[in-house]
Amino acid sequence: MKGLIIAYTEKFMHSLLNTLPESLIISNRYYYLPSFGNILYLEHLSEQDMDCIYISDEVNDQLKDISTIVEALASWFYVLKENGYLVISKTSNLTAQHIQQFLSDFAELSEFDEQNVPYYMVKKRIALPTKDVLHETAIKLCEQGDIDRAEMVLFKLYMLYPRFPFCYLLQANIWLQTKGGDYANVLWQRALRHTHCSQNLIFYALHLLRINNYHLGFQQRKDCLFKQDYFPSRSPIIPNMLDKRLCGAVEKLKQKTLLVWSEFGLGDEIMFGQLAYYLKHHCHVAKLIFMVQKPIKTLFETHPDIDLVLDASLMNETSFPDYDYWVYPHDLLAHVSEPFNLLPKRYPYFFAKHENKAKFSALMQSDKIKIGFVFRGNPSHENDKARSVHNVALIEPLLQFSEQIQWYCIQKEINQQERTLFDKYSIPYLGQYFDCMADTAGAVAQLDYLVSVDTSVIHLAGSLGIKGFVLVPFYTDWRWGYQGDENLWYPTIKVLRQRFDFNWTPVFERLKVELHEIIANRYNEEIV
Structure with a gap:
């Protein structure tokens, strides 16, 4: 049995111990530590990690608005085991109305007006729906055109599983069609407050790209994948290449040889071929080399701004031409601060022979x-x-x-x-x-x-x-x-x-x- 005390001093706990029923006094108690994550999100603790969480009024300064209260309740509830308890001081900014409004489907509320420390006791129910069941229900409601009910289910999904990335993905897509990009931005910021898991980071990067914030979106994507030592290319890089990976602004490419490395699908490589004109005529790359998948090599040879096209299936460590820098196609725009729609382009840029x-x-x-x-x-x-x-x-x-x-x-x-x-x-x-x-x-x-x-x-x-x-x-x-x-x-x-x-x-x-x-x-x- 484990209990977590969300308080900065022992005063609250000493008072509470004299008030609580014996069944709620857990001997294996932990005071909040910064290593647990933000006090409102506990993002470094695991799902269903605690049997009891005691919350004092010392968190009032951080519970400033209804949005923060919702996020804190979802986070604490996520860390709580089924049949576990949230014990909340009545002098905190959390009220019975908040608990009933946001947790009534998943919890039972009791109130105690003890003289020392009046408190709410919130018991988490057992056999709660899984995240996959709730997510599939929301999708089915969307398919039926019942968006209001779908959003109600998504809110339940959020309150039970605030670290589940697909909850945000579906809600963001709905809001982008019904409310606009600002609402979706707020939603993804909330997701990142709950957890910086790689999937949330990638989804947030993709969201930035969808709203055409290419510079920040591709930076986010690149940083996330690089920190994981994850190189998603269909043509694996060679370890000694890492020192020549492009870093910093594209201005350093002037009069240099750049190798654009094969990555992902044929459509991706065709699309990023559009940047060849910018690299050659704006960045003044001396020699531009594209390594591409075999089915599109002949097509790439029709591009007027590409100096050399290599077949990725034939490359090995000894067959590379000399180059100064290399880059993945998806990383190129992470190095470009200008808005994409203002970049000089050639159009069309491929031609049929x-x-x-x-x-x-x-x-x-x-x-x-x-x-x-x-x-x-x-x-x-x-x-x-x-x-x-x-x-x-x-x-x-x-x-x-x-x-x-x-x-x-x-x-x-x-x-x-x-x-x-x-x-x-x-x-x-x-x-x-x-x-x-x-x-x-x-x-x-x-x-x-x-x-x-x-x-x-x-x-x-x-x-x-x-x-x-x-x-x-x-x-x-x-x-x-x-x-x-x-x-x-x-x-x-x-x-x-x-x-x-x-x-x-x-x-x-x-x-x-x-x-x-x-x-x-x-x-x-x-x-x-």
Whole structure:
């Protein structure tokens, strides 16, 4: 049995010992120490660590407002074991009303007006719902469009599990669509007060990126991963490279050789290729080398500002060219203080080669509006369940525009359901002929538009300057932001977003409206 005394002196405890029933007097008691964390958050103590927590009025100076009271109650309750007790001095700023309002679903309140120390006794119930059950309940309510009840469940989740990162992630996404970025900022600051766990730090960094605070967001991301000695590259770095990792401002790159190291997905590398112009012409890098994954090497060779492209799969310790600094693509903007939208850019920055275009020219002869589509990505992607469209019933109404639109399937792979549907509308399946991203570029460059979920192909279209629509889920990737149709990376790509109900149907209805407008503009007619 363990008890924690939230007090700075022994006066409170001596008085309390003369008042409490014997069952609440725990011999193994600890006075609060700074090593436990902040006195309100106890972030260095474990979940359900204490049988009893005694709270004196000496914390009044820190319980200044209702928000702080909520955070303190959630923190102390989290550290308390089931069937454990919070014993709270009645002279503290915590009132019975606070306890009833915020803990009534999880605790039983008793009041004692003893002469020495009047106090509240809050007993934590047993068999409380798990964080996963509450989180899944909130998601289901979102799917049903019942946001008010979803937020009520999320508040319960917070009061029981204030260190659970996905509680904040879901609530922040809701608030960004309903209240705006300031509310989400406050929420993530609260998360970090409760714990600086790596997941919260990464989620906060991603939040900063979603609100387009790239400099701070990428710094936060870089610092978090670096402190963990975690290097997430698909091409592992070599230990003796660490001394040459870029640190500080990009001004030091003037007349130097920079190696940009392969990291993460194909779409990421295509997107960050946009920074080559800035590095070469604003930072005055003498020689710019990109090491990329094999499928996109030929594509990167079309970039006018990249001096050398290396195939990551062929590199080893002895085959590197000389360089002064190296950097991950995701870390580049951590070294740039200027807002991303003000950086000089080349657009488009990748180009389809003649031989790759010729491979598809005969298959893509049409006087109609030529639109390609990608409705599913790589099934091994961590967010594929959310980002891909698996219901072909949503797709078929689009294909019925066949009198005005010539559709092309740009997906790399299709399942039997999709094949049956595409055969029904005689849609060419170009993805089966793609050997590398340069081939994909050869086909995409001949389109009028691309419609795609968030895969590398939409990044390719954006980098080629092709118009398009990206369909993004509620839990969207940071580069597409939280709100609006525009994005900072590709001026030709319009963003169509799921709302908090995780429902693709309104997204496809919006896409149909966009297609009507495209057809009307092309043929100068109204389609009803």
